[in-house]
Amino acid sequence: MKEFVAHLLVKYLEDRGVEHIFGLCGHTNIAVLAALEKSSIKFVNTRHEQIAAHAADGYARARKKTGVVLSHLGPGLTNAATGVANAALDSVPMVVIAGDVPSHYYGKHPHQEVNLHADASQFEIYRPFVKRAWRVDRPDLFPEIIDKAFHLAESGRPGPVLVSVPMDIFSAQIDPRLFDRVKVNAQSYQKPSIDDATARKIVALLTSAKKPLLYVGGGILLADAAKELRDFVDHLGIPVAHSLMGKGALPDDHPLTLGMTGFWGTQYINDSCRGADYILALGTRFCEADCSSWEGVYTFNMPPTKLIHIDIDPAEIGRNYPVELGVIADLKQALSVLNRVARAMLPQPRCDERLVNEIAEYRRTFKAGNVAAESSTQFPMRPERILADVRAVLPRDALITTDVGWNKNGVGQQFPIYEPGSILTPGGFATMGFGAPAALGAKIACPDRVVVSLVGDGGFGQNPSVLATAAEQGTAVVWVIMNNLAFGTIAGLEKAHYGTTFGTVFQKDGKPYSPNFAAVAQAYGVDSIRIESAAQFKPALENAVRSGKPYVLDVIMENAPVPTTGHWNIMDIYSPGQKRTHVTV
Structure with a gap:
């Protein structure tokens, strides 16, 4: 039949x-x-x-x-x-x-x-x-x-x-x-690993190095290898920097987590990478923004830094930096072998207390520099205050999606992620419009976890009809619209380099303009609130999370640039020889 x-x-x-x-x-x-x-x-x-x-x-x-x-x-x-x-x-x-x-x-x-x-x-x-x-x-x-x-x-x-x-x-x-x-065909296939001899060589190179460093990309999360990574770090005591997509692979409160590199990284993190003598890169393609446009004076300087690169995709090994040792393998399999071999070669865990204390002091200093903005009562709100209040409200395992702009760049730099895979962000394509619907999918995938989308007004405005699906499905996503009435990051770039914000800010009759996204949400049948003071935001977010329903918080915020000492050579294209940045106004 x-x-x-x-x-x-x-x-x-x-x-x-x-x-x-x-x-x-x-x-x-x-x-x-x-x-x-x-x-x-x-x-x-x-x-x-x-x-x-x-x-x-x-x-x-x-x-x-x-x-x-x-x-x-x-x-x-x-x-x-x-x-x-x-x-x-x-x-x-x-x-x-x-x-x-x-x-x-x-x-x-x-x-x-x-x-x-x-x-x-x-x-x-x-x-x-x-x-x-x-x-x-x-x-x-x-x-x-x-x-x-x-x-x-x-x-x-x-x-x-x-x-x-x-x-x-x-x-x-x-x-x-x-x-x-x-x-009857197998639904999944066995993945490639590494041999013991290669693992011994990698461990020997790292343990004999004066300033070894691990550089972690999103491949760790795709391979579900966060636990194996943590075991490796804990045993060998090597600090970890990460790309945007690698954020959360090692928790941000782990004593050996440095943070994100590149344009949105900090001077300390970038200097730590540049000063390493050996780097073991795991599941990363060394993207431009993460690598300061691959200019050796800023983030990575290879050579003289020597690179060991493990990735499942052979096309990424040696693409942007020459390798001393390139290994094609699944990261979960490779790290399992590396952990076993490392424990055989070094039965006792290693710990550099001086380095741990140095990283802790860096974090205290960085946090102190944000305290005023994180506690600011001004309205429109400071974006740092929005992020700090969101982190204070959410459980450690909450799923966060970002879009593009302050919400992505600021989260990468300033927002602690504690559970591997709990931050979903558009890295390679940097797609405006990703954050709001990605949160819908994440909540459908994990209905028992809190899911919050941090999204700009430009990004949310791309596809607001996501609210119709959320209302129909009863999908309890909380959308926090960080509303600066502009394509804010691009507005900052244009203002810094060309002295205008033409085509980047939203205006009507010469005055700032924004749709009332709270009213839009209500029209779709979704609960919402338009925040009118900094003090109102945190309790409103707590209420939204408790509600167990789809919820929109429209939060007017200042269009302030994400502070950074990092480098991206588009600045040199805009303003050759001027050392001007997006912060310069």
């Missing part, structure tokens, strides 16, 4: 453990929606495909499972593209299943096809950023393709894949035994 492809797809997803699919309807995918109606899989119905992709991204990061997106063709697929590209650059596993034009209409340019230069090739749009894009040409090939899609998304360096399915193939009938064949 043959069955419809759409029904067999849903059964396959159920067997694979998929619990949620994020998406939006269209005439090409309604066969799948009809099959989902009686499924155990919950369909999260969004009002925009970018919301679906970002929510699936947040879900995948929080749940440590592959996110699944269901999209329509043409404008649906292009709407989702930004969110899928964001997941790609942050190495988040995702399977996008998209309806496509009917196969019997190839070459006729049917409704909503992207067809100006080629026929039946919408999947080509995604090629630059997905790990692979398939178009299904025959119904009997679909089972093998969808199984390959999940394996590829999850294997090696994780990332999104696209499966573009002509709508007539969803409605075709095939023998269920074609799916039975792929269901």
Whole structure:
């Protein structure tokens, strides 16, 4: 007895453990929606495909499972593209299943096809950023393709894949035994590790170094290797700096955590990296902002600093800095071996009390420099006060999402993260509009954890219809809109270098303007409050968290730049030879 492809797809997803699919309807995918109606899989119905992709991204990061997106063709697929590209650059596993034009209409340019230069090739749009894009040409090939899609998304360096399915193939009938064949395939594959000889060499190099340092990226979190990292650090007593994406891999209150490097890093952290004689880099691609545009006088100076780099992706090893030792391995596997070998070579843990005290003193000094802003009663609020109050209210394991701007840069620099994987931020693509829907996905993934989205008014304004989905699903995210009535970070850059804020601040009739986001939320059926004083914010946030419902706090804040001694060479492009920064006004 043959069955419809759409029904067999849903059964396959159920067997694979998929619990949620994020998406939006269209005439090409309604066969799948009809099959989902009686499924155990919950369909999260969004009002925009970018919301679906970002929510699936947040879900995948929080749940440590592959996110699944269901999209329509043409404008649906292009709407989702930004969110899928964001997941790609942050190495988040995702399977996008998209309806496509009917196969019997190839070459006729049917409704909503992207067809100006080629026929039946919408999947080509995604090629630059997905790990692979398939178009299904025959119904009997679909089972093998969808199984390959999940394996590829999850294997090696994780990332999104696209499966573009002509709508007539969803409605075709095939023998269920074609799916039975792929269901016996292992759902996950064993990951590569390192040998003992390599591990001994790495431990020997680090323990003989005068100033060794670990540099940690988001790959540690993707590999679920935070515990192994902490065990390694605790035994060898080596300090840890991190990229933006590596924040939280080692808790910010661990005595050997230095902090974030690069443009938004501090002088002490950057100097510590530059002064290291050996660096063991784990799961990082040495991004520009994290590395001060790779200029050796600021953050990393390799050589003479010698680099050991372990990553699952061979393309990242040696890309931006030459390595003395490059190792291709899964970080959880590699650190497990390194821990065993380190304990065999050095039975007793090492501890440099002088270094621990130095890091503690640096933290006290840095914190003291922010006290006035964190306790300021001014209104519009100081952004530091917003972050301090949020941290004081939330439990250690609360999930935080950020967007782009003060909320991301300030959180990376100033906001302590205590549980690995509890900060979700758009690193590689730096996508404005990520934070609000990513929080929706994170809360769906972890309903028992507090989820707060720290997002600017520019970012929240990208896709406010996320509130409709939250209201329908009863998803208790708290959105804190850090509202500076501007694309604030860019406004600061333009003011510093060109003496104007044209096109970056929101005005009406020459006066500052902002939508009343609290009123917008209420229109969607979501509880909200517009904060009118600094003293009002913290109790309002406590109430929002206690409510157990979706909640919006619209907080007007000063558009003050994130302070930093770091470097990014866009400053030299704007103002050559002037040593001007975004702080200079």
